[in-house]
Amino acid sequence: IDGHLFPDFSLIQGLSREMLRPRSAEGKARLAERMAGLPAPAPAVSEADQDLIRELYAGAVSYADMQFGLLVARLAERGRLDDTVIAVMADHGEALGEGGLYHRCCSLDDDVTHVPLIVRLPGGEGGGRTVDDIVSLLDLGPTLLTLAGAELPAAARGVSLVPLLHGEPLALPALSFSEGGPSWRMVSE
Numbered sequence: 001i002d003g004h005l006f007p008d009f010s011l012i013q014g015l016s017r018e019m020l021r022p023r024s025a026e027g028k029a030r031l032a033e034r035m036a037g038l039p040a041p042a043p044a045v046s047e048a049d050q051d052l053i054r055e056l057y058a059g060a061v062s063y064a065d066m067q068f069g070l071l072v073a074r075l076a077e078r079g080r081l082d083d084t085v086i087a088v089m090a091d092h093g094e095a096l097g098e099g100g101l102y103h104r105c106c107s108l109d110d111d112v113t114h115v116p117l118i119v120r121l122p123g124g125e126g127g128g129r130t131v132d133d134i135v136s137l138l139d140l141g142p143t144l145l146t147l148a149g150a151e152l153p154a155a156a157r158g159v160s161l162v163p164l165l166h167g168e169p170l171a172l173p174a175l176s177f178s179e180g181g182p183s184w185r186m187v188s189e
Helices: 010-018 025-035 047-077 137-147
Strands: 086-089 117-120 176-179 185-188
Touching: 086 137, 117 137
Parallel strands: none
Antiparallel strands: 086 117, 176 185
């Protein structure tokens, strides 16, 4: 945070209990007050280091993509691809220097909260369709249960996105809830 190195997350955890918006003017003032007297700042991240961080991340994504491709190829080899539902999602995004932040803690910005959710229906039905509606990962469970023909439990959270997968409208709330720690919460509209 602001170029300082911390051996643990106690500063961040303490701040997260005290403020909802750490990047607000009030949050920055509290942070500056807390940081007074801390060890010398870490060296600035150079452009070359930022490029390396992004390249390493891209490499990790490429590796995961390759492994996913092998899984899909194996399903096709076994004749199972056309009767399989495939869902790809992430539980969080990654800050790669945007706003001076790295990793996923300390932010509920779009780069951390907007994650992929891709559902491939059997036979590739509706392939290439994109949806602009705000959906939540909570909707994935009900969606997969509906696609499997199972009954949704009474306590299920989220809604089935199956109508959207078939190109039909779905009355979804125009907001989503995100949480970045014990007390960092955000509603997206």
